[in-house]
Amino acid sequence: MDKNEVHTSGKFRRPTTRRLVQLYAAMLHNAYLRGFIEGKIYEGKAKALCVPGLNCYSCPGAVGSCPLGSLQNALSSTGHRAGWYVLGILLLFGIVLGRTICGWLCPFGLIQELLHKIPTLKIRKSKVTRVLSRLKYVILAVFVIGLPLYYGLTKDLPYPAFCKFICPAGTAEGAVGHLANPANTSMFGMLGALFTNKWVILLVVFLACVLCYRAFCRFICPLGALYGLFNRFSIVGVKVDADRCTGCGTCVRHCGMDVKQVGDCECIQCGKCMDHCSQGAISLKAGKITLKGNDPAAAGDSVRENKHRKAKLIFRGIALAVLCFALVWFNFLDPSIRKTEQTAATVTVSDAPTGYEEGNQLADFTLTCYDGSEFHLADTRGKVVVINRWATWCTPCIEELPYFNDLYLAHPDDIAMIVIHPSMIVTDPEEYLESFGLAMPCATDGEGDPVKEIIGGTTTLPQTVVLNRKGEVIYNSVSSVTPEELESLYQKASE
Known part of the structure; x- marks a missing residue:
């Protein structure tokens, strides 16, 4: 038994090295602490980089992107460009660490282990759980690879199916993380049947984790399924000294995962088996370097x-x-x-106060469009202004883009329109838009998304803002719109 696990009467149990590493990794994955205070996500350049563990990019504290979400977006964009970065980084994580990521670095893995500590009757592993452990490979093939590829190639739409329909990490860290903040109470009005379904999935997964050790990892997680394919040859991992091993099977019997042998594709490389091996035959290594466990070369030295x-x-x-x-x-x-902390300059053209709610006038901003032209809000007075925030990974955004283009073409001399992509780039939005042949100006928001702050944007997309000829807000909503609604808003803004 690990010396850190020893419990002395009247004393608290000291955390193991692995638990400390898990807590450290969770903090590093979610280092943007002010996001939990302000109810906003981090949108700096680092957000385009993948983290190794399952950690929702929409979590208020997340400073990187979830590898599963990035992989689905890359596959959805196959018709436009190859997602070499995402495929390369996953390959690198797999070759170097394998499922050591699951056992030591994954924030959602830590959540599952803490849930399992709740004292209840526990479900032990059996032939049934071993069969169920294959389900995650089906989910990987269908929801992470199959559906995103199909929708990307046939319908030219981003379709992160696993994130959209299943992922409990997205619900717990992203949705619940934002809804728990008083600053985001307006989001409750946007919840629908999809959120209800995912909320039910989250509750079922959490209950399963209380009763069954790391149930999500064992039966559902496609990221674990992917990393598991690298376990046998990853540089870092649990290794067995064949000369010392007697084949007693104690390590497998005491393992909470559905392993058949130490280090197979179901092993999360946590190293707990080392505490039960009487022969000292198991150790956690990085190549030839022993990170934890028996090291015969160092014994007595x-x-x-x-x-x-x-x-x-x-x-x-x-x-x-x-x-x-x-x-x-x-x-x-x-x-x-x-x-984003700097105060935007304002241009007063009416008596309305500066703000983003209906009846306010927006603070001025300037964006450089993809064609090299500039969109300067102060120069649009006298026209109806339509601002749309979208993203390549947002399916409703993609579906409604043609509606904005049709409205712009119908009133080319009377509408000032700008379609804005967040500064967080996963797929090149300019290249993505070329296939649509859009006529209206398109741009990427500035670093830190200052325009998003000016128009009261959230992490939820799409968002549409309409200004009348005085520059006053008559509509500001985070939701999809229909062609009929857009035409109606144009008429209202023209009055």
């Missing part, structure tokens, strides 16, 4: 043990410094954060 102890102290110091830097950078120093 006090000099080598001292070197290992010093190396651990140095590594812990570096890790703590990295975490402190990440917290300071993402919450205070990142240019995208500092830019």
Whole structure:
């Protein structure tokens, strides 16, 4: 048994090394702490990078993108461009770490383990659970690969099916994370049947995790299924010394996962089996370096043990410094954060106060469009202004883009329109839009999305804002619109 697991009467149980690493990884995945306070997500340049574990990019604290969501978006965009970055980073994670990511670095894995500590009757692994463990491979093939590819190639639509219909991490970290913040109470009005279904899935998954060890990892998680394919040859992982192993099977019997042998595709490389191996035949290694467990070369060698102890102290110091830097950078120093804190200049053309609610006038802004022209809000007075926020990964956004284009073509001299993509780029929006042949001006928001702040935008898309000829807001809604609604809003703004 790990010495950190020993429980002495009257004392608290010390956290294991793995638990400390899990907590550290969860904080590093979600270093944007002010997101939990303000109810907004981080949208700096780092958000385009994939993190290794399952952590929803919509979580208020997330500073990177979920690898599953990025993979689905990349597959949906196959008809436009190859998602080499996403495929490459997943390949790199798999070859270097395999399912060590699941056992040590995944924030949602930590949530499952904490839920399982709730004292109840537990469901033990059996032939049934081993059969159910294959379900995650079906989900990987259908919801992560099949459906996004189909909709991308045949309908030219982004379709992150797993995120949209199943992912409990997205519901718990993203949806619930935002809805729990008082600043986002307006979002409750946008909830529908899809959220209800995903809320039910979340509750079922959480209940299953209470009763069954890491139920989501074992039966549902397609990311674990993907990483599991690399387990046998990943650089970091649990290794068995064949010369020491007696084949007693104690390690497999005490494992909470549905493994047939240590290190197979179901193994999350957590290393708990090391505590039960009487022969000291199991260790967690990075190549030839022993990270945890039995190291025969160091046994009885006090000099080598001292070197290992010093190396651990140095590594812990570096890790703590990295975490402190990440917290300071993402919450205070990142240019995208500092830019959003600046007050936008305003242009007063009426007695209406500056703001983004109906009856207000928007603060002025300027964007450089993809064709090189500039959209300057102050120059649009006297025209009806239509602003639409969309994203390549937003299916409703893609479906309604032609409606805006038709309205613009119907009133080319009377409408000032701008279609704005967030600064967080997963797929090149300019290249993506070329296939639509859109006539209205299109642009990407500035670093930190200042226009989003000006129009009171949220992380939910699409968003449409309509201004009358005085520059006053007559409509501002985070929802899809129909062609009839757009024409009606144009007529209202023209009055």
